[in-house]
Amino acid sequence: MTSTVPEALTAPHHLSYTYKRSLGSVLSAFFTGLRDRRLLGVRRADGSVLFPAKEYDPDTSESLSELVPVEPTGVVTSWVWVAQPRRQQPLAHPFAYALVKLDGADTAFLHVVDAGSAAKMASGMRVRARWVAETKGAITDFVFEPV
Amino acid sequence: MRSKQQQKEEAGDQPVTVLSCPVELDYAYSAGQSASRFLRAIAEGKLLGQRCPVDGRVYFPSRGSCPSHGVTFGDDAVELSDKGTIVTFSIVRVPSPNIQLPLPYITVNVLLDGADTILIHVLDAKLEDVHMGMRVQAVWKPREEWTTSTANILYFRPIDEPDAKYETYKEHI
Numbered sequence: 001m002t003s004t005v006p007e008a009l010t011a012p013h014h015l016s017y018t019y020k021r022s023l024g025s026v027l028s029a030f031f032t033g034l035r036d037r038r039l040l041g042v043r044r045a046d047g048s049v050l051f052p053a054k055e056y057d058p059d060t061s062e063s064l065s066e067l068v069p070v071e072p073t074g075v076v077t078s079w080v081w082v083a084q085p086r087r088q089q090p091l092a093h094p095f096a097y098a099l100v101k102l103d104g105a106d107t108a109f110l111h112v113v114d115a116g117s118a119a120k121m122a123s124g125m126r127v128r129a130r131w132v133a134e135t136k137g138a139i140t141d142f143v144f145e146p147v
Numbered sequence: 148m149r150s151k152q153q154q155k156e157e158a159g160d161q162p163v164t165v166l167s168c169p170v171e172l173d174y175a176y177s178a179g180q181s182a183s184r185f186l187r188a189i190a191e192g193k194l195l196g197q198r199c200p201v202d203g204r205v206y207f208p209s210r211g212s213c214p215s216h217g218v219t220f221g222d223d224a225v226e227l228s229d230k231g232t233i234v235t236f237s238i239v240r241v242p243s244p245n246i247q248l249p250l251p252y253i254t255v256n257v258l259l260d261g262a263d264t265i266l267i268h269v270l271d272a273k274l275e276d277v278h279m280g281m282r283v284q285a286v287w288k289p290r291e292e293w294t295t296s297t298a299n300i301l302y303f304r305p306i307d308e309p310d311a312k313y314e315t316y317k318e319h320i
Binding site for chain 2: 015019020028034088136138
């Protein structure tokens with residue numbers, strides 16, 4: 001029997017939640033630092049430095065407040081190549097997501113390395129922050145590039 | 148008036164206290180058979196509901212099955228009037244990013260004549276005039292702009308008919 005049921009209509013559906021969050025004192029300082037092109041970590045009770053700055057110690061849950069400037073340079077500890085970036089990703093051309101431990105920090109964090117090609121990526125490589133032309137106080141105010 | 152550059156420099160002295168972190172999801176939405184029929188009909192200026200075979204109530208827009216009884220609806224569409232009655236309303240004074248209407252505006256729950264479910268839309272009327280039981284009618288886009296979209300109806304407007312009796316819409320409040 002031939003089906004006479006017409007095809008169902010389809011349409012793109014874009015759902016967007018326009019969330020904003022208030023930052024509190026520690027994260028406000030961190031993001032203000034980004035806008036002013038400064039990278040701020042936070043010191044834990046044992047003297048080690050977390051980057052990015054956090055409000056609470058992830059192990060002990062203690063409140064943290066002593067902000068510590070860290071260097072805009074660091075080392076890649078792990079990475080993955082994004083050969084086909086999606087629309088929402090930070091760069092339109094291929095890039096690496098990498099764990100980067102900044103000089104002066106004791107923890108690595110996930111961020112973008114604009115290396116041009118996967119062949120230029122390696123664990124242990126040195127990277128440096130490259131700021132966007134107009135910073136606004138967001139983690140996307142900078143990416144890393146190979147030193 | 149301060150220049151944009153001045154405003155920016157002033158803002159540059161202020162700490163960043165709020166972070167914008169939108170969540171965006173892209174879907175390819177399939178309307179399914181029943182809603183597709185509804186949308187094809189609205190492209191012709193017709194409003195289709197469907198009648199539940201169990202209790203005879205008319206659901207609008209038409210859909211595949213009855214949310215009350217779980218039974219599949221048949222192919223029998225019910226064409227509804229574009230006139231109806233305001234069941235409840237709300238005056239909106241707070242902006243919303245995806246609604247471009249000038250504030251304040253009126254949202255209404257409309258019970259279309261012949262339907263047993265309400266439709267949420269906006270009403271073009273003076274704020275002091277809107278009331279429960281008010282009779283209204285859809286205002287459509289020009290016919291040449293009709294598509295398979297509920298946006299073919301721009302808004303509702305009051306019409307010169309006596310208010311509906313409370314008993315006729317009270318179960319929908």
